[in-house]
Amino acid sequence: MEAIQRTVKYEADLSPQFSEEIRHLPGGETLWHCIQCGLCSASCPLSIYMDYTPRRIMAMTREGFKEEVLQSKTIWLCASCYACTVFCPQQVEITHIMYHLKQMAIREKRYPRNFPIPVLAREFSTWVRNHGRVSEFWVVFRTWRKIAIGRLLRMIPQGLKLMRLRRLPISVHSIRQRRQLKKLLAQMNGGA
Amino acid sequence: MKQGNGTVPRIGVYVCHCGTNIAGNVDVKAVVDFASKLPGVVVAREYKYMCSDPGQSLIKNDIREKNLNRVIVASCSPHLHEHTFRHATLEGGQNPYLFHMVNIREQVSWVTEDKMSATEKAKALVEAAVYRVRYHEALETKEVPVNPDVLIIGGGIAGITAALTLANAGKKVYLVERDYSIGGHMAKFDKTFPTLDCASCILTPKMTAVKDHPNIHLFTYSEILEIDGYVGNFTARILKKPRYVIEDRCIGCYVCVEHCVYKTPKFPSEFDEGLGLRKPVFIPFPQAVPLIAAIDPETCIEFKSHRCKKTCQEACRDLVGRDAIDFTQREEVVEVQVGAIIVATGFKTFDARRIPEYGYGRYPNVYTSLEIERLVNSSGPTGGEIVMRDGRKPRRVGIIHCVGSRDRNFNPWCSRVCCMYSLKLAHLVRERTGAEVYNFYIDIRTPGKGYEEFYEKLMQEGVHFIRGKVAEVTDWTITPEETGKLVIRVEDSLVGVVRRIPVDMVILSVGLEPRDDAEEVRRQLNISCSSEGWFLERHPKLAPVSTFTDGIFIAGACQGPKDIPDTVAQAGAAAAEALALIDRGSVELEPNIAVIDEQKCSGCHVCIALCPYSAIAFNEEKNVAVINEALCKGCGVCVGTCPSKAITQQLFTDEELLAEIEGVLLV
Numbered sequence: 001m002e003a004i005q006r007t008v009k010y011e012a013d014l015s016p017q018f019s020e021e022i023r024h025l026p027g028g029e030t031l032w033h034c035i036q037c038g039l040c041s042a043s044c045p046l047s048i049y050m051d052y053t054p055r056r057i058m059a060m061t062r063e064g065f066k067e068e069v070l071q072s073k074t075i076w077l078c079a080s081c082y083a084c085t086v087f088c089p090q091q092v093e094i095t096h097i098m099y100h101l102k103q104m105a106i107r108e109k110r111y112p113r114n115f116p117i118p119v120l121a122r123e124f125s126t127w128v129r130n131h132g133r134v135s136e137f138w139v140v141f142r143t144w145r146k147i148a149i150g151r152l153l154r155m156i157p158q159g160l161k162l163m164r165l166r167r168l169p170i171s172v173h174s175i176r177q178r179r180q181l182k183k184l185l186a187q188m189n190g191g192a
Numbered sequence: 193m194k195q196g197n198g199t200v201p202r203i204g205v206y207v208c209h210c211g212t213n214i215a216g217n218v219d220v221k222a223v224v225d226f227a228s229k230l231p232g233v234v235v236a237r238e239y240k241y242m243c244s245d246p247g248q249s250l251i252k253n254d255i256r257e258k259n260l261n262r263v264i265v266a267s268c269s270p271h272l273h274e275h276t277f278r279h280a281t282l283e284g285g286q287n288p289y290l291f292h293m294v295n296i297r298e299q300v301s302w303v304t305e306d307k308m309s310a311t312e313k314a315k316a317l318v319e320a321a322v323y324r325v326r327y328h329e330a331l332e333t334k335e336v337p338v339n340p341d342v343l344i345i346g347g348g349i350a351g352i353t354a355a356l357t358l359a360n361a362g363k364k365v366y367l368v369e370r371d372y373s374i375g376g377h378m379a380k381f382d383k384t385f386p387t388l389d390c391a392s393c394i395l396t397p398k399m400t401a402v403k404d405h406p407n408i409h410l411f412t413y414s415e416i417l418e419i420d421g422y423v424g425n426f427t428a429r430i431l432k433k434p435r436y437v438i439e440d441r442c443i444g445c446y447v448c449v450e451h452c453v454y455k456t457p458k459f460p461s462e463f464d465e466g467l468g469l470r471k472p473v474f475i476p477f478p479q480a481v482p483l484i485a486a487i488d489p490e491t492c493i494e495f496k497s498h499r500c501k502k503t504c505q506e507a508c509r510d511l512v513g514r515d516a517i518d519f520t521q522r523e524e525v526v527e528v529q530v531g532a533i534i535v536a537t538g539f540k541t542f543d544a545r546r547i548p549e550y551g552y553g554r555y556p557n558v559y560t561s562l563e564i565e566r567l568v569n570s571s572g573p574t575g576g577e578i579v580m581r582d583g584r585k586p587r588r589v590g591i592i593h594c595v596g597s598r599d600r601n602f603n604p605w606c607s608r609v610c611c612m613y614s615l616k617l618a619h620l621v622r623e624r625t626g627a628e629v630y631n632f633y634i635d636i637r638t639p640g641k642g643y644e645e646f647y648e649k650l651m652q653e654g655v656h657f658i659r660g661k662v663a664e665v666t667d668w669t670i671t672p673e674e675t676g677k678l679v680i681r682v683e684d685s686l687v688g689v690v691r692r693i694p695v696d697m698v699i700l701s702v703g704l705e706p707r708d709d710a711e712e713v714r715r716q717l718n719i720s721c722s723s724e725g726w727f728l729e730r731h732p733k734l735a736p737v738s739t740f741t742d743g744i745f746i747a748g749a750c751q752g753p754k755d756i757p758d759t760v761a762q763a764g765a766a767a768a769e770a771l772a773l774i775d776r777g778s779v780e781l782e783p784n785i786a787v788i789d790e791q792k793c794s795g796c797h798v799c800i801a802l803c804p805y806s807a808i809a810f811n812e813e814k815n816v817a818v819i820n821e822a823l824c825k826g827c828g829v830c831v832g833t834c835p836s837k838a839i840t841q842q843l844f845t846d847e848e849l850l851a852e853i854e855g856v857l858l859v
C-alpha cells in the first residue's frame with residue numbers, strides 16, 4: 001500500500017505570484033471573470049483524458065496552485081481547438097491561458113518529464129529555431145530518447161522500413177538565412 | 193467685475209465632503225481657499241454633509257447674516273439634492289433659482305484617479321459656477337393642477353395590482369392591455385413557487401375584480417399610440433384593434449367557436465405556446481378577462497377569400513340572439529386625459545433557438561419552461577398530463593438552468609426567477625410522472641422567504657442536482673442505455689468529471705428579457721432604459737418605482753427580472769406614488785423654459801415648425817411667436833434656431849453659459 005500523504009493545502013504551498021503573472025499576460029485578466037460553471041470542461045473534446053478538467057485548471061491557476069497546474073497533463077492535452085473559449089459564458093480566454101501555462105511550464109522546466117507532448121513541443125521548437133525547418137527523424141529520435149529509450153529501440157524495424165522507402169531521411173536540411181530567422185524570433189519574443 | 197442683473201452679487205460657496213466620497217479624492221480645503229478669493233464670493237465653507245440639517249442651516253444663516261444673494265453648493269449630482277438646496281435657499285429668504293449646484297462627486301471624485309487633478313477640476317467647476325451665478329435671476333415657478341385619473345400600460349399581475357389599488361382608493365384608472373386578455377405570464381402557470389398555490393385560484397378573482405370595478409376602464413387588445421403632455425396633465429391616444437366581435441354583445445358562451453366551419457381546432461394556440469390548437473374564432477383560455485371571443489384574420493377563411501359560410505356569425509345571431517360578430521369592425525382611437533402613468537409591460541422569455549447546442553426546435557423532446565408551464569396546467573393542452581410530443585411519458589427529465597442568462601454571449605444578468613421555477617417544475621414533473629429529474633445549475637439562487645426551504649424539500653424528494661453548465665444536448669448516443677434518448681453532456685463540477693446523462697425530456701429554463709418594443713415604449717414616454725433595455729428607476733434603492741420623468745412610474749418585470757411577490761410589492765408602491773401625486777392636487781413646473789422677446793421676434797415662423805412639443809403658436813395680431821409655458825419642456829431647440837436671437841431659455845441663458853465657460857477656462 002502506498003503511504004498516505006497529506007492533501008491539505010497551506011498558504012505556503014501556493015504561489016500568489018504565479019496567478020499575478022498570468023493576470024498580466026494577454027487574455028490572462030479574463031480568468032477573473034470565471035464563474036466555475038464547467039462549460040469549458042463539458043465542451044472540451046479532450047477533457048475525458050485530462051487529469052484536471054479545464055475548469056479546475058482555471059480555479060487552480062487563479063488560486064496559485066502553481067506546482068499542480070504546471071505539472072498537469074491537462075495543459076499538454078489541450079488541442080487548441082478553442083471550443084471552450086467560444087462557449088465560455090464569461091468569455092474567459094481559456095485556450096490562451098492554456099498556452100501561457102505551457103510556455104511557463106517549459107520555461108521553468110516543470111512539465112511532466114516522461115509525458116511525450118511537452119518533450120515533443122520542446123524538441124520541435126528547438127529544431128526549428130536552429131535549422132529553420134523540422135527533420136522528422138531527428139525530432140522523433142531526440143524525443144523518444146528522452147521519454148523512453150526502450151520504445152525507441154522497438155521502433156527501429158519500422159524506422160528502417162521508412163528509411164528504405166526514403167520517407168525518413170537522416171540527413172539534416174537547414175534553411176539558408178538562419179541568422180535572420182533567429183533575429184525575427186527574438187524580436188517576436190520581445191527583443192530577448 | 194461685470195454684474196449680472198444689476199444687484200451686486202454676494203456669493204456663498206459650500207463645498208461638501210460627502211463623508212469620504214468627495215474628500216477622499218479632492219482636497220476640499222484647497223477648493224474652499226480658492227473659492228474664497230474669487231470675485232463676489234463673500235463666504236466659502238466646507239462641511240462633512242451639506243445635505244444634513246446642520247449643513248442646510250449654514251446656508252440659511254449665511255443668507256440672513258451675510259446678506260447672500262447667490263448660493264453655490266459643490267457636492268453630488270443635482271438629480272439627488274438640487275431640490276434640497278433650492279429649498280434651503282428659499283427658507284433662508286432668497287429666490288431658489290439664485291442657487292446653483294456643482295457636481296464634484298459623480299463628475300470629479302468618483303471618476304478622477306489622481307487627487308491633484310481631481311482638486312484642479314473641482315476648482316475649475318466652482319469658478320465656472322461663480323461666474324455663472326452673477327447672471328442668475330429670481331424666477332417664478334408655475335403651479336398646475338393634477339388630473340386625478342391614472343393610465344396603466346400592461347395588464348399582467350403588476351398592472352392588475354396597481355389598477356385595483358388605485359381604483360379602491362377611488363381613482364379612475366384606464367388599464368391598457370395589448371393582448372386579448374389581462375393576466376400576463378402568470379395566467380399561463382399552474383402552480384406558483386414556493387407555496388405551490390394554484391396560480392389561477394389567486395389570479396382569476398383579481399382579474400374579475402378588474403373587469404367589475406366601476407373605477408376601472410379596461411382596454412384589451414389595445415395599444416398606446418402616443419403620449420403627450422407633462423406631469424399631472426398627460427394625454428394618451430389609445431388604439432383599439434378590431435377583434436371582429438362586439439365587446440358588449442359577446443357573453444363568452446363559445447357557441448361561435450363550436451359552430452366555426454373548422455370542425456376541429458387547427459391552428460397553434462398562442463396562449464398554449466403552440467402546444468395546443470385553436471380555431472380562427474376562439475377565446476384564448478377559459479378564465480380570460482374579458483371573456484370575449486376574437487377572430488384572427490390571418491387564419492379566418494372569410495378574411496382570406498370572403499367566401500366563408502360564416503357559420504359562427506349565424507350561430508351567434510340565431511342560436512344566442514346576440515349578433516356579436518362583425519367582420520367589418522375597424523380599429524378605433526380613443527383619447528384619455530390622465531395625471532399619472534404606470535408602466536407595467538413585463539418581460540419576454542429568451543429565444544432558446546439562439547443556443548443551437550441545446551437542440552430546441554431540432555429535437556421535439558426539448559421544451560422551454562413556458563411550454564412546460566402549459567403542459568402541467570390542468571386547463572392546458574393535455575389537461576395537465578405530462579406527455580411528450582411523441583406521446584410518451586418521460587421517465588428521465590433534465591432541467592437546464594440559466595439558458596440565455598449569466599452568459600456574456602447572450603444576456604449577462606441573472607434572471608432571478610429561473611432557479612425557483614425550475615425547482616417548481618422539477619417537483620411537479622416528479623410528482624406527476626415519477627420520473628428521475630436532473631437539475632443542471634451553475635449556482636442555486638433561492639434568496640426569498642421560504643425559498644431555501646423549498647430547495648431543501650426538493651433535495652429530499654430525490655431530485656438530482658448537478659452543478660455544471662450543460663455544453664450540449666445530443667441524440668448521438670454511445671452506450672446501450674443511451675439508445676433512443678437525448679444525452680446531456682456536462683461537467684459534474686463538484687466531482688470534477690465530465691458526465692453524459694441520458695434523458696427522455698429536456699426543459700430549458702429560459703431567462704427573462706426586455707420586451708421587443710421596450711425601446712419604442714421608452715421613447716413614447718420619454719423615460720430611460722438601462723443598457724440592457726430594462727426601464728430605469730430614478731434611484732435603485734430610494735426611488736425604485738419612479739422614473740426620471742415626473743408623473744411616470746414603473747412596476748413589475750419591465751424594470752428588471754423579478755418574481756410575483758416582488759412584482760406585487762412594486763405595483764403597490766407605484767400605485768402609492770401615483771396617489772401621492774394626485775392627492776397633492778398640483779405640481780410646480782420648473783421655470784427652465786424658453787421665453788420670446790417680442791421686441792426682437794421678426795415673426796419668421798421658423799421655431800414653430802421645429803418645436804417637438806408643439807408648444808409654440810403664432811399671434812397674428814402682434815405678428816410674433818408665443819410659447820405656451822405649460823407645454824414647453826425646455827429642450828432649447830427654438831433657442832438655437834431663432835435667426836433673430838429673440839428666444840432665451842431661463843436658467844440656460846447665453847450670458848450664463850458663456851460666463852460658465854469663461855470660468856472653467858480661467859483656472
Ligand SMILES: Cc1cc2nc3c(=O)[nH]c(=O)nc-3n(C[C@H](O)[C@H](O)[C@H](O)COP(=O)(O)OP(=O)(O)OC[C@H]3O[C@@H](n4cnc5c(N)ncnc54)[C@H](O)[C@@H]3O)c2cc1C
Nearest residue numbers: 346348349350370376377384385537538539748749755756
Ligand atoms: C416559466 C416561468 C415560470 C414562472 N413561475 C413563477 C412562479 O411560480 N412564481 C413567481 O412568483 N414568479 C414566477 N415567474 C415570474 C413571473 O412570471 C413574473 O414575476 C410576473 O409575470 C411579472 O409580472 P408583470 O405583470 O410585471 O409582467 P407580465 O406577466 O409579463 O405582464 C405584462 C403584461 O403587459 C402586457 N404588455 C406588454 N407590452 C405592452 C404594451 N406595449 N402595451 C400594452 N400592454 C403590454 C403584456 O401583454 C402582459 O399582459 C415565472 C416566470 C417564468 C418565465
Ligand code: SF4
Nearest residue numbers: 034035037038040088
Ligand atoms: S466555461 Fe468559462 S466561466 Fe465556465 S468554468 Fe470554464 S472558464 Fe470558467
Ligand code: SF4
Nearest residue numbers: 044078079081082084
Ligand atoms: S482549446 Fe484546449 S481546453 Fe479548450 S476545449 Fe479545446 S482542447 Fe479543451
